[in-house]
Amino acid sequence: MIQITGPRIDRGDDILTPEAIAFVDHLHHAFAARRQELLAERRRHREEAGNGRDPRFLSSTAAIREDGSWRVAGAGPGLEDRRVEITGPTDPKMAINALNSGARVWLADLEDATSPTWANIVGGQRTLYDAVRGRLAFTSPEGKDYRVTTPFEHTPTIVMRPRGWHLVEKHLAFTDRAGRSTPASASLTDFGLYFWHNAQALVDAGRGPYFYLPKLESHLEARLWNDIFVFAQQRIGMPVGTIRATVLIETIPAAFEMDEILYELRDHCAGLNAGRWDYIFSMIKTFQGRGRRFAFGDRDRITMTVPFMRAYTELLVATCHRRGAHAIGGMSAFIPNRRDAEATERALRKVADDKRREAGDGFDGTWVAHPDLIPTALAEFDAVLGERPNQVERQRDDLHVTADDLLDVAGADATVTDGGVRSNVSVALRYLEAWLRGTGAVAIDGLMEDAATAEISRSLLRQWIDNRIVTAEGTPVDAALVASILDEERARLETDGSRFADAADLLREVVLGEDVPTFLTIPAYARYLVDTAPAEEDLALAG
Structure with missing residues (x-):
């Protein structure tokens, strides 16, 4: 039924x-x-x-x-x-x-x-x-x-x-x-x-x-x-x-x-x-x-x-x-x-x-x-x-x-820059804020962002942290750096009535959490778009 x-x-x-x-x-x-x-x-x-x-x-x-x-x-x-x-x-x-x-x-x-x-x-x-x-x-x-x-x-x-x-x-x-x-x-x-x-x-x-x-x-x-x-x-x-x-x-x-x-x-x-x-x-x-x-x-x-x-x-x-x-x-x-x-x-x-x-x-x-x-x-x-x-x-x-x-990724340019780190944080944050307000396709910095592109941004951040990547400018990419940039971007973007506080909390979880969810939309949906969280077995199946 x-x-x-x-x-x-x-x-x-x-x-x-x-x-x-x-x-x-x-x-x-x-x-x-x-x-x-x-x-x-x-x-x-x-x-x-x-x-x-x-x-x-x-x-x-x-x-x-x-x-x-x-x-x-x-x-x-x-x-x-x-x-x-x-x-x-x-x-x-x-x-x-x-x-x-x-x-x-x-x-x-x-x-x-x-x-x-x-x-x-x-x-x-x-x-x-x-x-x-x-x-x-x-x-x-x-x-x-x-x-x-x-x-x-x-x-x-x-x-x-x-x-x-x-x-x-x-x-x-x-x-x-x-x-x-x-x-x-x-x-x-x-x-x-x-x-x-x-x-x-x-x-x-x-x-x-x-x-x-x-x-x-x-x-x-x-x-x-x-x-x-x-x-x-x-x-x-x-x-x-x-x-x-x-x-x-x-x-x-x-x-x-x-x-x-x-x-x-x-x-x-x-x-x-x-x-x-x-x-x-x-x-x-x-x-x-x-x-x-x-x-x-x-x-x-x-x-x-x-x-x-x-x-x-x-x-x-x-x-x-x-x-x-x-x-x-x-x-x-x-x-x-x-x-x-x-x-x-x-x-x-x-x-x-x-x-x-x-x-x-x-x-x-x-x-x-x-x-x-x-x-x-x-x-x-x-x-x-x-x-x-x-x-x-x-x-x-x-x-x-x-x-x-x-599986040949060797030909891809693996250079990470300070600007690339900040861009990933900022784009993912802005997309999630719009998503939480009910908009799933968003124009950001001349690009059309959707859930898939936001996933790339947040998963790259986690990959760089796990691999202890150092940027071309010599900056180690670690959890502290990403958290600091996230706080800065939230402070820069937040306005009355916006959802940047929720978006920042969510991004912190899906990038810096101990157990990274397979899709960021799973916890985002459960926590913010419905009244109650799903049972643990539902999250396990979704992963």
Whole structure:
């Protein structure tokens, strides 16, 4: 049984209907136990990596990789051309801007770009409900009206990203048949509510129920999603295979199982995405405690051209195209500033370089985080694709990426500077403060920051402390230095009504604490976005 424990939300009854909640309950009864088992398996593999075992391609699934005959389902209606996708949260204003943007796809993000307050989660589902039906509108507190200016069939195709397997939704309580009560799975909640309300309406509109699947760490997790898709489609009488999923390859374990992930989802899969920021965070987190072999320098030195990132993206393109799947590039964090022409010119130049590289490498599309970046990204992909919707036919048979290539960090610039240390503290602090106020995607210092980029900042700080790094200027990076900078930044930034005190306490815990959480959003959510903390077993499973 699913019980709603969160407060009433405006128009929440449109989303939290008895039928929708019953569907989410059925998903939990069928799949919640497997989710817990897979999260425990994640923890076991992380311990192995921390103890010195490097990831490797699985010998048990070699036959899948070597069999060249199988293909994935490929693009569904409205997904044939994905050359530019805009990402962003699901509040009404941002959704309307995305739908009016001219992008081919809108990644409607309930994950890293959303602070998961109950109002944001229910409100985001309400936004999507209205958008699918072509009736989304919004009036700001200042009285400005926002409207979608084109018919739904000409707006970007919606691909919704639910929250990852590691997260819970504590405003819904699931009681299993044995009478045990736990917080609901955030993944099953987000997927279930969206699918129940919108799947048939999307098909009727000439599109379909499409999903981005975040933070998978194994093909068994992909198999779980595939079983959920089959269950959901059969439950409402929809033909199996209507759903399309694009999997974000944003963890080190998943990079070693790309073929297997595609295979498990082959009846529902459209492609893979190079989730670059979470991938960098995964590299740091997976090998935390492994010494300087996996040590990195300042955050801006970890570029897409360093060896391990180059190997990862080239393998992704080759794997996708061999299986008839789209390869979607990642998001450049640079954003324009309409009040600073020089800064905007720099951002556009860097974005153009990034997208030119992706299109030249064989990607079929890419992400942007701001509507003003769409013409720049589109021009680079148009130059390569022309009138073709994609370049899936482009094979990379010349490419051979090894396990060592995927772990080759030696070519990355490992220089740490005083400015890099302070920047990581300041950016993470400012992001967390906005997150605690309910904003999950924030422009900071000319870059779009979300939960993934904040994770990079805080995990680098911890890595430098653990490795006793000395900056290029000769400053030892230790807990005392980071704590001192944190106090200084908080004093500089704090204003009446801000959440910098809470953000500083949280950052101190996730950087300097004895037990560093695997995701900073786990304690942040439990402590600040719900009324009660989760049970210890929930935190253990999430880790």
